[in-house]
Amino acid sequence: MADEAARRAVAELPLLRTAAGPRDREGWAPRLKEEYRALIQYVENNKRADNDWFRLESNAEGTRWFGKCWYIHELLKYEFGIEFDIPVTYPATAPEIAIPELDGKTAKMYRGGKICLSDHFKPLWARNVPKFGLAHLMALGLGPWLAVEIPDLVAKGIIQHKEK
Template identity: 60%
Template sequence: MQAQPTQPSITTSAGPRDPQWVDRLKEEYTALINYIKNNKSEDNDWVKLEPANKECTNWKGKCWVVHNLIRYEFDFQFEIPPTYPLAPIEIEIPSLDGLTPKMYRGGKICIDIHFAPLWQKNAPKFGIVHALQLALAPWLAAEIPVLIEEGKIKKD
């Protein structure tokens, strides 16, 4: 996963309880589509994502890391918090729950030290794509190789 330029800011400040949520979602989708297109064009495809409910408040996807020429793939999910976009998204990778101290119960990746302060500073301009790019991608890059080397993750 190479560092990508940060995606454009989201301009609509609305969460799932706001009447402007649909407008916010349009911006979120545009940013996600552009991010994924850019990744594919640079042969840096590492994530797939889709809403898990019609309100687009629950999302699920797959992410993958290549380590020592072996691809490791993980299901992930998140829920848009009611106070979004002021509160950051908490991404869960249930299959890795309990394997690293940089994860909370339920498989939530740790975002306290690095990403949460960045989110707070940039809310409400940050969105889903920023959580993927600036929280999930670096977490995977830092944690997955360690878990593999420790033998906690094995390729089937």
């Protein structure tokens, strides 16, 4: 069921066309516009489906991104800061999302709080370069990671709701 929901969410996202990263001065601006359009579409789709779960913004160059994500578990909202940099080899290389406050709390995370996406998401990204962008990273990377890890971390008592 979760796979079907993810497929539907991604099917509603625009595919990106510009194969440019931050080092490509002329191509980066059009790529960044495509990224913003796809992110806006994804957020609008999520709000329509009553599934609003993140806020994201970038620096002026579009190379450093940061924001908040949240996951509702047993009617409690768990909120986390997220951050990532656009790799110089983008879009060939997917960004690595970090949730610094969860650093060291799960085996599915690298040093610095970077979430592990290597088994499932990175091969999918590689097959879809340059069509996938940041909206796809959120929908197919961070979203599923939160859905698996947060309930597990709560069940193990590793994280607790801020009101407890």
